Amino acid sequence: MRRLLRILLKTLLILAILLAGYTPLQPEPMLGKISFYNGLFPGRERLPFGETPRTAYNFSLSNLNAMFSSHKISGAGKLVSEEIRVVVLGDSSTWGTLLKPEETLAGQLDGKIIELNGTEQTLQVFNLGYPTLSLSKDLLLLNRAMEYQPDLILWPLTMESFPIDKQLATALVADNLKELSTTFQKASISPQWFESEKGTESWWSRSLFSQRRALWDLIRLQLYGFLWAGTGIDQDYPQDYPKPTIDFQADDTFHSISGVYPDELMAWDVLEAGLKTAGDTPILFINEPMLISNGENSDIRYNFYYPVEAYDYWxxxxxxxxxxxxxxxxxxxxxxxxxxxxxxxxxxxxEGAVVLSEKLMETIPKLLEQ
Amino acid sequence: MFLLDIVILLAAFFIIGLIRNPKLRTALITVASVLFVFYLQPLVPIRNFDYWFPFLTLSFTLLTWAFCARDPDLPIQANRDELALILFPMLIVALSRHTPFNTLFTASRPPALWLSLPAIAFLFILLTGSVQLLKKNLTVLYSVLITLLISLLVIIKMPCLALKASEFLRSISGQQIDSALASDIRWLGYSYIAFRLLSVVIDRKKGRKLFVSPGQFVSYVCFPPALAAGPIDRLDRFAKSLAGNFLASIPYDDAFQRLAIGAFKKFILADGLAFIALSQQNHAQFQSSCWTWSALIAYSLQIYFDFSGYTDIAIGLGLLVGIRLPENFNHPYLKPDIARFWNNWHMTLTQWIRSYVFNPLTRKLRSNKQRPLPQWLIVLLAQFVTMGLIGAWHGVTFNFLIWGAWHAFGLFIHQLYNDRMKDRLLALQQRPQIYQLYLLLSWLLTFLFVALGWVWFVLAEPGDAMAFYRMLLMGRIP
Known part of the structure; x- marks a missing residue:
């Protein structure tokens, strides 16, 4: 019994040290850099995201270090002279919902050969899309992507990513406000909508107890690496899914505002910040393809997201x-x-990704030659 | 069992273990056994069956005691106090329906009192009436009891029958039959409970007398740490502890060490390996045989750590109240042949099967003096029946039966090999280095044989298993 009490006391002591040391040290972001990916397991073709980890062998987490360490971009190494490194930002259409990694826009572009100034160059394309609609999220990822020295940035975007109320609603952004703030600072841009939202982390949220889930996520990401490596599966592919709606009610509102959506409620300044973050690396903004419905009230709405008037104005x-x-x-x-x-x-x-990639293959060489 | 259940059990058993008075401790173990049968029963989609399954467990246990393990020389009144210790907690659980704590003991609210109270009363009448029956020839009754216990086991383990049972129970509960599933019949620990009860009834039928009090018997059958995943103790061994022969002092060091090792095996190793182990879901998704082998080996380790982790936890919890449960695993994966693997894997189940199936069957097959069967055929038949039963105990499906046959075949070949090579092996032992190499190769072969056998265990269909074997041996099949 005495031995048991000794063990209990030692355990409590270690726990106390851990609890006391964790909050000021905040090791969770750094622990994200420890990864079996790009070593024991191949790097992921796209950033970790998912809501059904047991079937998708993938899930959402907010540790950017861990996300990038698991991505194949971290294992890409230095560029050789015949290669052009391209990163593709964007939302779920870039990430490739329902598409296999090789079927996405990035997958279609990867390995394509272009002729630049008389020499053949191979595109080395990385999918850095993330399935939420927010320009701030794209900026956050762009800032990280710059560490890998891309030659070109493709940034597919859509109007739904622009409203200010969407910018910080994404968990990935909400959990990385500090990094977003630094990114804005580096770009010398301080959006008003961001200043009021920055806030500070509470002591409790920085404690080991509060971050236990985030720590477990780091371990889970490594564990799911095995099945990713073994199966190449990183999302759930349902046999059947609902098709997008084409019949709508006569509703002309976008984010509860009827008619034209005011410019001052749009985060155009994030694009400016993106351009400054990218520096000399060219960014190609792509107004991404969308479904244009031909059903009921299609004169009022293009699709689920957009009323005609607001979209046309934007x-x-x-x-x-x-x-x-x-x-x-x-x-x-x-x-x-x-x-x-x-x-x-x-x-x-x-099929859509093929058409889009073909269009881009017409543009990319011209852009790189400039 | 979840971690929280284990923590609650640990707290309860730690407190019970502090009580020095053996009678009081035994009484509290009995009460805990009754309450935890209800508490540990998971939620059942069929209305109120998270109450009725534990109720049936306790009813079968008490009736088996009344017919097989009670002292016929003592009137039922002599066991009045202990019966009260069992029936009263059952009553408390039923009455909890009308308290704010109506899901404290059961996963959902217990059934209406007009159902639960008459059921308890009926059980009491049956117990009292059993005294009259005991004076008559009970051989038929024992046979009926054995048939009933085995039939229920078959229903639970056979998906098509479990589905029918679910439909039936849903219809009497006034629920939709369309949503019935075989997995609805989630009767906690019935596989273990049935084997404990069967051993007592079979022994009694054979004329073996072992009389214990109802409290001791309920504690033996429903001992909470061993309820969900064994081990399957023997009544005489267990009853000795409960009859006041608890361990002289509680070995807290041992107990907590086993608990810690068990929790580490189960919640860290097994649950971690579950992320990468072969499963029904991922078996067809692997793209190369390297990952396929890794997943299979991960599953082999996962099932071991999971099961032996639970056993460690059960043994640790038992030690906290002064009861030493039997060991169930003794490094089975380190054994150099399949016979020794089975002597060290789920030992209490194999001992049970050996005592009640293999040995009697072998004796029976050998007893035919007019047309004696060759020795090899006796061994073959006995191995196939025994291992087939072990397979069926996990589930009456084609794949589990093949898994049993796989091991029976392995055991049979091993027996033949051992008989033929006995002298050479003895000679080999004289050359230690070569013998060590031989042992190493034997171990590798045994591990591979067991690991490959798990394919039948994990996958539901023979076609899936065959496709997986092709994948293991030849890589991806287009």
Whole structure:
């Protein structure tokens, strides 16, 4: 019994040291860098995301170090002279909901050969899409992507990523406000909507007890690496899924506002921050394809996301800004037929990814030659 | 059992273990056994069956005691106090329906009192009436009891019958039959309970007398740490402890060490390996045989750590109240042949099967003097029946039966090999280095044989298993 009490006391002491040391040290972000990926397991083709880990062998977590350490971009090493490194940002359509990694836009572009200044170059394309609609999330990932020295950044975006109220709603952003703040600071941009939201972390949220789930997620990510490596599966592929709606009620509101959505409620400044974060690396903004419905009230709404009036206004504004700021932009909003959209107005299938990649293959060499 | 259940059991047993008075400790173990049968029963989709399954467990236990393990020379009134210790907690659980703590003992609210109270009263009448029956020839009754216990086991283990049972129970509970599933029949620990009860009835039928009090018997059958995953103790051994022969002092060091090792095996190793182990879901998804082998080996280790972890926890909890449960695993994966593997894997189940199936069957097969069977055929038949039963105990499906046959075949070949090679092996032992190499190769072969056998155990269909074997040996099949 005495031995048992000694063990209990020692355990309590170690626990007390752990609890006391954890909060000031905050090792969780750094622990994310410890990874079996790109070593024991191949790196993931896309960032960890998912809600059904048992079947998808993948799940969502907010530790950016862990996310990038598990991605194959971390194992890519230095570029050789015949390669062009491209990162593709964006939402679930880039990430590739219902698509296998090789079927996504990045997958279609990867390995393609382009001719630059008379020499053949191979595109080494990394999918850094993440299935939430928020420009801030894209900026956060872009900031990380710059560590891997890309030659080109493709940034597919859509109007739904722009509203200010979407910017911090994503768990990935909400859990990485400090890093987003630093990114804005580096870009010398301080959006008003962000200043009021920064907040500070409480002592409790920084404690070991509070972060136990995040720590367990780091272990889980490594454990799921085995089945990712063995099966190549990183998402759930349901046999059947609901098709995107094409019949709508006569509703012309976007984020509860009827008609044109005010510019001051849009986070255009995040694009500015993105351009400054990328520095000399060119960014190609792509107005991503969407389903244009032809059902009931299609004169009022294009699709589930967008009323015609609000979208058209934003669309014009996007093109105007591209022109006036001399941004590299491609407007692909209507290049895909409705039949290629899968379970949402922005999720396209392999056929859609092929069409989009072919379009981009016309643009990328010109852009890189500039 | 979840971690929280184990912590609650640990707290309860730690307190019970502090009591020095053996009678009081035995009484509390009895009460705990009754209450934990209800508490540990998981939620059942069929209405109120998370009450009725434990109720039936206790009813079968008490009736088996009344017919097989009670002292016929003592009137039932002599066991009045102990019966009260069992029936009263059952009553408390039933009455908890009308308290704010109506899910304290059961996963959902207990059934209406007009159902539960008459059921308890009926059980009491049956127990009292059993005294009259005891004076008559009970051979038929024992046979009926054996048939009933085995039939229930078959229903639970056979998916098509379990589905029918679920439909029937849903219909009498006023629920939709369409949503019935075979997995609805989640009767906690029935496989173990049935084997404990069967051993007592079979022994009694053979004329073996072992009389214990109802409290001791309920504690033996429903001992909470061993309820969900064994081990299957013997009544005489267990009853000795409960009859006041507890361990002289509680070996807390041993107990907590076993608990810690068990928790580490179960919740760290086994649960960690579960992420990478072969499963019904992932078996067809692997892209190369390297990962397939890894998943199979991970499963082999997972099932061992899971099961032996639970056993360690059960033994640790038992020690906390002064009861030493039998060991169930003794490094089975380190054994150099399949016979020794089975002597060290789920030992209490194999001992049970050996005592009640293998030995009687072998004796029976050998007893035919007019047309004697060759020795090898006796061994073959006995091995196949025995291992087939062990397979069926896990589930009456084609794959479990093949798994049993796989091991029977292995044991049979090993026996033949051993008989033929006995002299050479003795000679080999004189050359230690070569013998060590031989042992190493034997171990590897045994481990591979057992690991490959698990494919039948994990996968539900023979076609799946065959496809997996092709994958293991030849890589991805297009």
């Amino acid at each position: 669309h014009r504004e996007f093109l105007n800004r591209c022109k006036s700021n001399q941004w590299h932009c491609q407007d692909y909003w209507d290049i895909l037929p409705n039949i290629v959209f899968t379970n949402s107005a922005i999720h396209y299938n392999l």
